[in-house]
Amino acid sequence: MIKVYVSRFDKAIDEKPHLECYEIEKTPQMKVLDALQAINEKYDADISFRSSCRAGQCGSCGILFNGNGALACQKEIKDCARIEALKLPIIKDLVVDRSEIENKVKDLQLSLKCQHHDEINESVNKQNSENTKKVRSCIECYSCLSSCPVVNIATEEFGGPYIMRYISKFESDPREDFDRLKESLNEGLYNCTSCGKCMAVCPKNINTFGDAIERMRAIACNRKLGPLAQHVEFNENIKNTGRSVSCEGESFISQIDNYKDSKIALFTGCMLDHKMQHIGHTLINVLKANGIEIDVPEGQVCCGSPLLRTGQTELVQELVDKNKEIFKDYDIILTLCSGCGATLKNNHPEYGSKLNVMDISEFLVDKLDTDKMKEVDMTVTWHDPCHLGRGQGIKDQPREIIEQIKGVEFKEMEYPCQCCGAGGGIKSGKPEIAMELSKAKAEMIKKTKADAVITICPFCQKNLTDGLNASGASDIKVMHILELLQKAYE
Ligand code: FES
Numbered sequence: 001m002i003k004v005y006v007s008r009f010d011k012a013i014d015e016k017p018h019l020e021c022y023e024i025e026k027t028p029q030m031k032v033l034d035a036l037q038a039i040n041e042k043y044d045a046d047i048s049f050r051s052s053c054r055a056g057q058c059g060s061c062g063i064l065f066n067g068n069g070a071l072a073c074q075k076e077i078k079d080c081a082r083i084e085a086l087k088l089p090i091i092k093d094l095v096v097d098r099s100e101i102e103n104k105v106k107d108l109q110l111s112l113k114c115q116h117h118d119e120i121n122e123s124v125n126k127q128n129s130e131n132t133k134k135v136r137s138c139i140e141c142y143s144c145l146s147s148c149p150v151v152n153i154a155t156e157e158f159g160g161p162y163i164m165r166y167i168s169k170f171e172s173d174p175r176e177d178f179d180r181l182k183e184s185l186n187e188g189l190y191n192c193t194s195c196g197k198c199m200a201v202c203p204k205n206i207n208t209f210g211d212a213i214e215r216m217r218a219i220a221c222n223r224k225l226g227p228l229a230q231h232v233e234f235n236e237n238i239k240n241t242g243r244s245v246s247c248e249g250e251s252f253i254s255q256i257d258n259y260k261d262s263k264i265a266l267f268t269g270c271m272l273d274h275k276m277q278h279i280g281h282t283l284i285n286v287l288k289a290n291g292i293e294i295d296v297p298e299g300q301v302c303c304g305s306p307l308l309r310t311g312q313t314e315l316v317q318e319l320v321d322k323n324k325e326i327f328k329d330y331d332i333i334l335t336l337c338s339g340c341g342a343t344l345k346n347n348h349p350e351y352g353s354k355l356n357v358m359d360i361s362e363f364l365v366d367k368l369d370t371d372k373m374k375e376v377d378m379t380v381t382w383h384d385p386c387h388l389g390r391g392q393g394i395k396d397q398p399r400e401i402i403e404q405i406k407g408v409e410f411k412e413m414e415y416p417c418q419c420c421g422a423g424g425g426i427k428s429g430k431p432e433i434a435m436e437l438s439k440a441k442a443e444m445i446k447k448t449k450a451d452a453v454i455t456i457c458p459f460c461q462k463n464l465t466d467g468l469n470a471s472g473a474s475d476i477k478v479m480h481i482l483e484l485l486q487k488a489y490e
Contacts, residue, residue: 001023001024001025001026002023002024002025002026002077002078002079002080002081003021003022003023003079003080004021004022004023004024004035004039004077004080004081004083005019005020005021005022005080005081005082005083006019006020006022006036006039006045006047006083006084006093006094007019007020007082007083007084007085007093007094008020008047008093009085009090009092009093010092010093011090011091011092017084017085017090019082019084020045022039022042022043022045024038024039024042025038026077026079029076030076030077031072031073031074031075031076031077032063032065032070032072032073032075032076032077032081032083033049033051033054033061033072033073034077035077035081035083036049036072036083036094047093047094048091048092048093048094048095049061049063049072049093049094049095050094050095051072051073053073054073055073056071056073056074056139056203057139058139059071059138059139059140059141059142059203060141061073061141062086062141062142062143062146063075063083063084063085063086063094064082064083064084064085064086064087064146064147065081065082065083066081066082067082067084067415068143068147068200068201069086069141069142069143069144069145069146069147069201069202070143070201070203071141071143071203072094074203086142086143086145086146087145087146087152088100088101088142088145088146096142098142101142101145101162104159104163105163105166108163108166108167108183108187109178110166110167110170132168132169132172132173134204134206134207134211135165135168135169135206135208135211135212136169137204137206138162138165138166138202138204138206139203139204140162141203142162143201143202143203144160144161144162144165144197144198144199144201144202144206144208145160145161145162147197147198147200147201148160148161148197148198149193149195149197149418149419149421149437149440150188150191150192150193150419150433150437153436153437153440154191154421154432154433154436154437155188155191155432155433155436157188157191158187158188158191158192159187159188161192161198161208161209161212161213163187164184164187164189164192164208164212164213164216165206165208165212167180167183167184167187167212167216168180168184168211168212168213168215168216169212171184171216171219172215181216181219181220181223181225182225184216184220185220185225185226189213189216189217189220189226190217190226190227190228190310190425190426190429190430191426191430191433192209192213192424192426193386193419193421193422193423193424193426193433193434193437194209194213194214194309194386194387194423194424195209195386195390195419195423195424196209196386196387196390196391197386197390197419199390200390209424214308214309214311216311217309217310217311218311218312218313219311220311221310221311221312221313226310226311227310227311227312227425227429228310228425228428228429228430230425230428230429231306231310231312231425231428231429233428234306234307234310234312234428235307235312235315238301238302238306238307238315238319239315242301242302242319242322243270243273243274243301243302244270244302244306244307245270245271245274245275246274247273247274247275248274248275249277250277251273251274251277252268252272252273252274252277252280252281252296253268253273253296253298253300254298255277255280255281256280256281256284256296258295258296258297259293259294259295260295261293261295262293262294262295263329263330263331263332264292264293264294264295264330264331264332264334265294265295265296265297265327265330265332265333265334266280266283266294266295266296266333266334266335266336267300267303267323267327267333267334267335267340267344267357268280268296268300268336269302269303269335269336269337269339269340269458270302270306271337271458271459271462272336272337272458275458276458276461276480279336279458279480279482279483280296280336282480282482282483282485282486283334283336283360283482285486285489286364286482286485286486286489289369289372289489290364290367290368290369290372291369292367294334295330297326297327297330299322299326300322300323300326300327301319301322301323302319303319303323303339303340303343303344303348304316304319304320304343304347304348305339305340305342305343305347306425307319308343308347309423309424309425310424310425310429316347316351317351320348320351320352320353321351321352321353323344323348323353323355324348324352324353324355327355328355330355330356331356332356332358332363333355333356333357333358334357334358334359334360334363335357335358335359335360336360336456336458336480336482337456337457337458337459338359338385338386338387338388338391338392338456338457338460339385339387339391339423339457339459341357341358341359341387341388341391341392342387342388342391342392343387344357345357345391345392346391346392359388359392359394359397359456360456360481360482361388361394361397361398361401361456361481362394362397364401364485365397365400365401368401368404368485370404370406372489373404373405373406373488373489374406374488374489374490375406375407376405376406376407376408376484376487376488377407378407378408378409378451378452378484378487379408379409379410379411379448379449379450379451379452380402380408380409380410380411380450380451380452380453380454380479380484381410381411381412381413381416381445381448381450381452381453381454382398382399382402382410382412382413382416382453382454382455383413383416383420383441383445383453383454383455383460383464384398384416384417384455385420385455385456385457385459385460386417386419386423387423387457388456388457389417390417395417398454398456398481401481401485402454402481402484405484405485405488406488408484411448411449411450412448413444413445413447413448413453414444414447415444418437418440418441418444419437420434420437420438420441420460420463420464420467421433421434421435421436421437421438421441421463421467422434422438422457422459422460422462422463422464423459427459427462427463434463434466435466435467435470437463437467438463438464438466438467438468438470439467439470439471440467441464441467442464442467442468442470442471442473443471445464445468445473445476446468446471446473446476450476451476451477452476452477452478452479452484453468453476453477453478453479454479454480454481454484455478455479455480455481456480456481458480461478461479461480464478465478
């Protein structure tokens with residue numbers, strides 16, 4: 001038997017939705033849709049829900065499964081699962097009113113406007129069809145829209161992943177006469193944090209940020225309609241120094257002794273080299289305590305993430321080539337910044353560079369000498385950086401490291417992988433959105449009563465600190481995992 005919690009709402013009698021618990025027999029691979037039917041049969045519960053094809057094709061059965069968008073006909077039911085309606089106006093139980101979003105699509109006139117069919121030849125059509133195949137595979141289940149943190153927490157001035165994907169489909173169609181790029185700007189093209197949640201919940205695995213938003217940002221930059229004024233500084237800094245941010249004090253690379261014979265190299269990233277040099281020193285100390293030597297090669301430059309995320313792509317190839325040359329003889333390249341790690345792993349191969357990159361948690365998880373650790377009397381929680389959890393698929397290793405530290409009590413927060421708002425050029429370009437998301441995260445952190453929130457991303461660290469300060473919780477520390485480890489080896 002399993003327990004299933006289903007959100008019930010009948011506007012004739014309820015002010016707001018509430019969860020009801022049902023117990024059913026779980027059959028192998030039982031889907032949410034099967035479970036809802038079993039509940040209705042067993043309890044005569046009359047739960048209202050939509051479905052049609054039962055094959056993941058029509059999108060009508062979209063629901064929230066433990067807070068994330070999913071298709072009821074595809075998602076396997078689990079014990080204690082929470083099934084709720086999508087974040088749209090509820091008609092009854094799990095049935096939502098889609099007219100708001102459908103009317104928006106209608107108002108935006110999202111249908112092809114083409115007066116020049118004759119000029120479009122077969123090969124152009126075929127090419128376009130190939131290029132947009134993925135974004136066209138949307139089945140309109142609205143899982144992405146209901147899971148987007150910007151839409152649901154931060155601002156109404158963002159059309160969200162569904163609308164952005166829709167616009168991009170027409171923007172890249174050579175038959176389209178209408179200026180879709182301006183539409184995308186009006187709908188908040190620069191309001192997306194690149195958290196990747198929309199792709200994680202999409203039943204068709206559509207990468208809305210990369211294939212729609214990031215691509216349209218690059219077109220906006222080419223047409224001088226982007227980026228935001230605050231983003232131009234990254235480009236200028238990189239042109240002048242190879243780094244996206246200015247240097248406070250002496251750069252980390254110039255402060256340390258290198259081990260030129262080591263086949264393990266550190267990719268510092270801009271924040272660590274120019275602003276958070278102390279984290280680099282914690283790495284050296286933790287590695288020394290575990291008998292590991294690394295090289296930190298000079299001449300390395302920005303990974304290009306701030307440029308790729310904001311659409312300023314003209315310098316990226318140069319950056320990739322420089323780093324490829326610097327790191328070509330090393331066996332392992334370590335990263336301490338999730339954004340750098342995700343960019344090196346996911347974007348650089350498209351530019352011709354494939355290095356063996358490891359996040360520091362991947363590298364250290366099976367190498368720590370726990371006998372040498374002393375007790376650290378702290379309660380901590382963990383924030384999954386989007387570019388680590390979803391961007392690199394790394395969720396277990398940091399938690400396993402924290403659990404190895406004696407004395408540390410670990411408390412999971414409610415949604416550890418919810419975006420804090422630091423990425424996608426939002427922190428600099430749309431600080432009010434970054435702050436709203438960070439404050440939502442701060443509330444979750446406060447509930448754990450932890451002394452510190454641990455993470456592996458300098459951008460998340462900065463934004464979480466701002467959110468905690470603004471939420472009256474400046475006593476909760478924000479620490480890189482290496483800072484916590486250093487305490488154990490002090
Ligand atoms: S019923 Fe059609 S996608 Fe689930």
